[in-house]
Amino acid sequence: MxxxxxxxxxxxxxxxxxxxxxxxxxxxxxxxxxxxxxxxxxxxxxxxxxxxxxxxxxxxxxxxxxxxxxxxxxxxxxxxxxxxxxxxxxxxxxxxxxxxxxxxxxxxxxxxxxxxxxxxxxxxxxxxxxxxxxxxxxxxxxxxxxxxxxxxxxxxxxxxxxxxxxxxxxxxAGADIELDGVRFHPIVVAEKRACWLRASLRGPGGHGSRMMPSDTPMRRLAGLLTALTGTRLPRHKGAAADRMLAELARRLPGPTGEAVRRLREDDTLDRPPAGLPGEQARYLDSVLRHTVNPTVVRTPDKINMMPESLSVDMDGRILPGDFTVADFESEVRALAGPDIGFELLLEGSRVDPARIREPEFGGFYDSMVEILEKADPGAVPLPMITPxxxxxxxxxxxxxxxxxxxxxxxxxxxxxxxxxxxxxxxxxxxxxxxxxxxxxxxxxxxx
Ligand SMILES: [Zn+2]
Missing domain, CATH: 3.40.630.10 (Zn peptidases)
Structure with a gap:
């Protein structure tokens, strides 16, 4: 070389x-x-x-x-x-x-x-x-x-x-984030874990040339996608997200800081403050809750036939802490409806979830904070969770x-x-x- x-x-x-x-x-x-x-x-x-x-x-x-x-x-x-x-x-x-x-x-x-x-x-x-x-x-x-x-x-x-x-x-972590004129340097202190699910949808099939009954797998697919896209699972409070919100509330000036403070203090508030740019708002949204996104739909791939079954793979992500797959599934089911069966494809990429702990904010974390504060005076180190x-x-x-x-x-x-x-x-x-x-x-x- x-x-x-x-x-x-x-x-x-x-x-x-x-x-x-x-x-x-x-x-x-x-x-x-x-x-x-x-x-x-x-x-x-x-x-x-x-x-x-x-x-x-x-x-x-x-x-x-x-x-x-x-x-x-x-x-x-x-x-x-x-x-x-x-x-x-x-x-x-x-x-x-x-x-x-x-x-x-x-x-x-x-x-x-x-x-x-x-x-x-x-x-x-x-x-x-x-x-x-x-x-x-x-x-x-x-x-x-x-x-x-x-x-x-x-x-x-x-x-x-x-x-x-x-x-x-x-x-x-990496790149800094600029919000309301304040530059934040992220330090990732916790990760979510993957929980990939497959939903199987069954129902009457038939020749594609006919009118169909109302409970075909395609009709159920429409319901599932509507239920799980653009909607939110319930909010949870965790140590990492709480510390991040506290830091944002303390450092952001004006109405955005005030809105983040309200979000931190009021558990019933469900969504990030309106003042945040889209990307940051979606990020915050993603670390206050588990998430699920349908990403793969499998059908028999035959245009003149209504399939009797099809499957939807979903990329789910569970917050750090003591949440189980069953906790997560029951939240997804609450949105998707009770009659859908889920199969677990992969959890936490086959690691022991108990080892994915809440973060430690001790001497080592503080030394990274100190280095950032000296290297970029005026900027703010920010603890973050990666989704x-x-x-x-x-x-x-x-x-x-x-x-x-x-x-x-x-x-x-x-x-x-x-x-x-x-x-x-x-x-x-x-x-x-x-x-x-x-x-x-x-x-x-x-x-
Ligand atoms: Zn990478």
């Missing part, structure tokens, strides 16, 4: 983008080799390449610390989602630098974060510094397709590599407290948050440097 052994996050990101790790099939082996090449040949770094196959390799590197603190884990996935059918202004796998931004698939999700981690570690090594405790860097495959040969494999088959780790940093799933849920299975923290400071009004998995994914050079500096401070000061 041309710029191997650089410590610059921009050059690192350009190199990483040029290694096509579209998943499927993944092919993260080349990326693992690149990372290994950067880190190898140093007595203070123990580098291991672990994979179910060489093509799907993971890297776990351990930077030796002074033995004065427990090991800290940084983890990043090396795979990216496909670009199929997307219309890009610049090629997605060339890592072009255009007007102060690095373009390409993975720039945000999450080769940008990986390059911040690599750069902060390489710079520490360059300065001859040692962190208080060992720092582990796990570069994992397959996050975008279930993590089976990536983080899940490491956690299930190589758990001893992570012995003693108390805290971990991974995706997502999506990341590899944090898997490393949490080892009893590690996981946070999503890849800080980026972006120009006001920047569209970067919406670029995940979309065309024209890119990241400003300044945002990369900002995140690298924050992580460097964490590695230096972590006790």
């Amino acid at each position: 041309s710029t191997a052994r650089t410590t610059d996050p921009v050059a690192l990101l350009q190199d990483l983008i040029r290694i096509d790790t579209t998943n499927p099939p993944g092919d993260e082996g080349a990326c693992a080799a690149y990372v290994t090449d950067l880190l190898e040949g140093d007595e203070e770094i123990d580098v291991r390449v672990i994979g179910v196959t060489p093509e799907r390799a993971n890297v776990v590197a351990r930077f030796k610390g002074r033995g004065e603190a427990p090991p800290l884990l940084l983890h990043a996935h090396s795979d990216v989602v496909p670009v199929t059918g997307q219309d890009w202004l610049h090629p997605p796998f060339e890592g072009r630098l255009v007007d102060g931004e690095v373009w390409g698939r993975g720039a945000i999700d999450m080769k940008g974060g990986l390059s911040m981690m690599l750069s902060s570690l390489l710079r520490m090594r360059e300065r001859g510094e040692r962190p208080a405790g060992d720092v582990l860097l796990a570069v994992v495959a397959d996050e975008e397709n279930g993590s089976g040969v990536g983080a899940r494999h490491l956690v299930q088959e190589h758990a001893e590599l992570f012995d003693g780790v108390r805290y971990a940093i991974g995706e997502e 999506a799933s990341t590899d944090n849920r898997l490393f949490a299975q080892l009893g590690i407290r996981c946070y999503g923290w890849l800080p980026m400071r972006l120009p006001a009004g920047s569209p970067h948050r919406g670029m995940l998995h979309q065309a024209n994914e890119r990241i400003p050079v300044d945002a990369l440097r900002f995140g690298t500096d924050c992580l460097s401070t964490l590695l230096r000061d972590h006790r």
Whole structure:
């Protein structure tokens, strides 16, 4: 690789983008080799390449610390989602630098974060510094397709590599959010878990040339979709969302802050304040409750025949805390009607829900807050819940407290948050440097 052994996050990101790790099939082996090449040949770094196959390799590197603190884990996935059918202004796998931004698939999700981690570690090594405790860097495959040969494999088959780790940093968080003139830097403290359901709808079928009775599966499908789209499951109160609302209410000026305060205090208020922009309002809405979205409808695919059965797959997401699948199903049933049978397709991506705990707001959280406040005076660190799933849920299975923290400071009004998995994914050079500096401070000061 041309710029191997650089410590610059921009050059690192350009190199990483040029290694096509579209998943499927993944092919993260080349990326693992690149990372290994950067880190190898140093007595203070123990580098291991672990994979179910060489093509799907993971890297776990351990930077030796002074033995004065427990090991800290940084983890990043090396795979990216496909670009199929997307219309890009610049090629997605060339890592072009255009007007102060690095373009390409993975720039945000999450080769940008990986390059911040690599750069902060390489710079520490360059300065001859040692962190208080060992720092582990796990570069994992397959996050975008279930993590089976990536983080899940490491956690299930190589758990001893992570012995003693108390805290971990991974995706997502990232880009700051601008609301009412206040810039917030998210720190993800909790995740929802997936609960995917299948509803089967049955009823009379028949030849498509005839008038149909009123209880055909298609008619029932219309009812189900109407009941579950554009509607809300009941609101729940949890520690992470409450702390987030408290912080928003305290920091947002004027009527929006007042409206968030009312939302926090009055459990009967069901929806986010009208003053919030659509994207932020939908986000808030999604972390106050479980959600369910019908996403796949399966029919026999025959135009002249009314099917006797069809199925609807639904992407459900359960809040962190003590909620069970049965709790969730009964809420969905209350909207969809009592006579629909559900089959559980997947829960929490096969992890132990008891390990997906409410967040910890202690010393480690506070140190991230302090770093952000110094790095961007006037901006506000904000604890957040992510409605999506990341590899944090898997490393949490080892009893590690996981946070999503890849800080980026972006120009006001920047569209970067919406670029995940979309065309024209890119990241400003300044945002990369900002995140690298924050992580460097964490590695230096972590006790
Ligand atoms: Zn990601």
